[in-house]
Structure formats: C-alpha cells, structure tokens
Amino acid sequence: MLTRSFDTERINEVINHPEVRPYVGPGNFFADAAPLVENSANWFLMGEYGGFGLIQTDPTVHEIHTFILPDGRGAWAHSAAQALLDFARKNGDSMVWTKVPSDQKNVEAYTRRAGLRATGEKTEVFGKPYKIFKLEFS
Helix, strand or coil, rough: CCCCCHHHHHHHHCCCCCCCCHCCCCCCCCCCCHHHHHHHCCCEEEEECCEEEEEECCCEEEEEEHHHHHHHHHHHHHHHHHHHHHHHHCCCCEEEEEEEEECHHHHHHHHHHCCEEEEEEEEECCEEEEEEEECCCC
C-alpha cells in the first residue's frame, strides 16, 4: 500500500495539489520537499493517493506530516495510517508524533483513530493553534 519513496517529483506533486497545499503551510508558493527527502533520516511513504513524510526529531522519533489527495481520504487513508505506523515500528522508532490544527476536528478524529493520543501540549504554527498527539511503541 505504501512504499518508501525518494521520488521528489511525485511527492511535490501531491504536496502542491490544490486540495492539499493549503494545509501544508501559508502562502501559495511551490513547497519543495526535496531537501527533506534527501536527508536519509527522514522517511517519505507514498501510495496511490499520497502519503506521509516522517521527519526525524530524535534518533528513534519521527514527526508525521500527512498529504493525502481527496480521492484517498476515508478508507484508504485509514489503511495507509496503519501501514505508516507498522513501517515506523519495524524500522526502529520508539515514538511518532504529529501536530493537529485545533480547528480541524476531522483531522483530530483521523489521528485518534490511528491510535495517537493527545499529550495535552499545544503549539502555534503559522499563527494557528495546534494540538500535539503521539504514539509510543512498546
């Protein structure tokens, strides 16, 4: 369902899709993931409808960034989230975490369904409040 990808053209195509790009960050400039993809500590997992960027924040910890095209939202996205977690666990992660915009209840529900839990911490990103969620692997 998901494979590790180094195809920056495909990754950038999904990230910059008009239905994905507004959630990547402010502005309408081209978001280029190439520097992140080139860092071997980061993992990009891609499938038919997009995927995830796992950015290393500690030797056994990755922050999850989600970029899924509209046609993949729903059942495919839920299966992809499980594949992502399986990959992270099998490749030595002790924990994954993500930031969820406080005003996007659908994203929070998706995150909780995948098994991540709110830490009670909040941060501000691009002037918006975000909740922190994590999943520790045992």
